[in-house]
Amino acid sequence: MLQNLRELYRYGELLKNMTVKELRVRYKESALGFFWSLFTPILNMAVYTLVFSLVLKIGLPHYPVFLLAGIFPWQFFQTSIATGCVSIVHNGNLVKKVYFPLEILPLSIVLANFVNFLLSLLVYFGLVLVSGVGIHLSILALPLILLVQMALTTGLTLLVAVYTVYFRDIEHFLGVLLFALFYGTPIIFTLSQIGQYARQYAFLFELNPLTPIITAYQDVLYFGRFPDWGAFGLTALVAIAVLVLGYHVFNKHKGFLPEEV
Amino acid sequence: MTHKYAIEVTHVAKKFRLYHERSHSLKQLLLLKRKNLYEDFWVLQDISFKVEPGSTVALVGGNGSGKSTMLKMIARILKPNKGSIRTNGRVSALLELGAGFQQDYTGRENVFLNGSILGLSTKETRRRFDDIVGFSELEKFIDTPVRNYSSGMYMRLAFSIAINVDPDILLIDEVLAVGDEAFQRKCFDKILSFKQQGKTILFVSHDPYAVRRLCERAVLLDRGKMAMIGSADAVLNQYRSLLSDRYSAGGSEGVDNPYYNRFGSRQAEITGVSLLNGSGEETEVIQNGEETVIQFGVKVHREINNPVFGCIIRKEEEGSLKDVYNTNTLWQNRPTGSFSAGDEFVVQFVQPMNLGAGIYYISPAVASQDGSVFYDWQDNIRSFHVSDDGTWRGVSNLRSRILIK
Structure with a gap:
């Protein structure tokens, strides 16, 4: 593993270049560029606000701000997995013809989405100041939360990128799974609301390793309080384990991926 | 050390x-x-x-x-x-x-x-x-x-x-x-x-x-x-001797190029395709202009009368093949004779290879008298390279003499 990491380090510039390429290709020739990636979450936010705050009357002040605190990190997670899973199979020609550490393909996708996410957080801070929700001391915990989500997302993306080479169905299956997972994560409502209104299903949300991460974002960005360190710490351990597992599985298979693509 | x-x-x-x-x-x-x-x-x-x-x-x-x-x-x-x-x-x-x-x-x-x-x-x-x-x-x-x-x-x-x-x-x-x-x-x-x-x-x-x-x-x-x-x-x-053993053994076994295709009634069968250079040796590379023999064996399974023998040469360009030369005994008005079951003989197409540098494919065929029924057509059965002498470029060597008057 150490040898693989050392090689990845040597190819650091390729990782950087591929990440930049990802970002550039995504927004090529569109005048609004990056703002398109804000458009989807903001549109989602508008719809959910309409449904859940006006129709169903979820009693949260500044509900749109709350929504975005969960939707932005969710979008980072969801897009990384969905596009990362085909990162090897869609680059078949490159993979078969040139030697380089293949993990660069999924990693560059995660990194590009992460950059996107950081930019959308800047927009979020603007919104927070305008709306009067404000920024609190708890913001200091944000880098840690970002790191843990990054670890979980990277590990999972590496796993799906490898297995999609062997089973192309995973791409389609993931679409359905991610759709379900969105509603299995407290994004449009809080975890305590689940406990209040649907106690019997609360365990499902608690099993989801994304729950403490998204909740932590909402805590530090919206509620202005530090996260529940117990639940978050446990998720952090899971995230690290997934990252190590993902990297290990990827390296075990990567020598044989070019002939399977 | x-x-x-x-x-x-x-x-x-x-x-x-x-x-x-x-x-x-x-x-x-x-x-x-x-x-x-x-x-x-x-x-x-x-x-x-x-x-x-x-x-x-x-x-x-x-x-x-x-x-x-x-x-x-x-x-x-x-x-x-x-x-x-x-x-x-x-x-x-x-x-x-x-x-x-x-x-x-x-x-x-x-x-x-x-x-x-x-x-x-x-x-x-x-x-x-x-x-x-x-x-x-x-x-x-x-x-x-x-x-x-x-x-x-x-x-x-x-x-x-x-x-x-x-x-x-x-x-x-x-x-x-x-x-x-x-x-x-x-x-x-x-x-x-x-x-x-x-x-x-x-x-x-x-x-x-x-x-x-x-x-x-x-x-x-x-x-x-x-x-x-x-x-x-x-x-x-x-x-070279390996190639010549391989191809003269005949059949389509071992042909693995992606363009290969074979069809026909097999009333007569093409048994082996050779490419011979100027010195009569089996080769895969022809120097531009070199006298070249494309040769294939034919084995007759049922009596045929005045069959047509043909050969197409195609050039590979950007992943596809284009016809560069196509001729047969029908177009050349050349009678070929009658053959009965069990007959075996060799057909040769002899020509100077005046083609530009590149990769080419040979497609030999045997067909009925009027060309309406194919007995055996081995499309793109084998390839060869043409290498040039550097004195010209293009698809075909016109052997220009350049005069200054």
């Missing part, structure tokens, strides 16, 4: 999985036992050879001999299933030019992206940038997106990047067969200068002229096994 070889291949074997159906989905996995999904096929078995630093070695062998797979393993793209491969120094592989080019990037941006794919740091690429652009002769277009490049410009840029990686070991897989003749020659010269600088070159080719000019030694692979290792001349001779 032990001697350090540039490349050391020890008892290497490689298997591929041949999937019965190309799509391997979860459904299949659930419905079938996994072992029914594929068969293992050994493309290479027990390959060992060593390459001295500074030497130029050719890897020779027919289609499907495993030479490209061997090269990919040395380039670390594929992993051997058995044995080991050791390389000593920076390796650069010219397997496919322009893999990883971004259509929307300018030439300049692609130089940096492709450089980093090939393992160069930005600093290293910057230092080589002028050489790369200079060699490609694309100074004027370097800030144009490559999607606007012609295929020739694209190849030129890609080759320039790959060759300027400045490797200690260069692996070349017949890339010289692409691009126009002028650029091919330039690439060849660049590779020669590499050789003069004392770099190690491993060269996969079935062009004996190029092999003789570049290489002292050669390794012959035959259907995945080591057939011979020795001086380039000796190996090429062995390769």
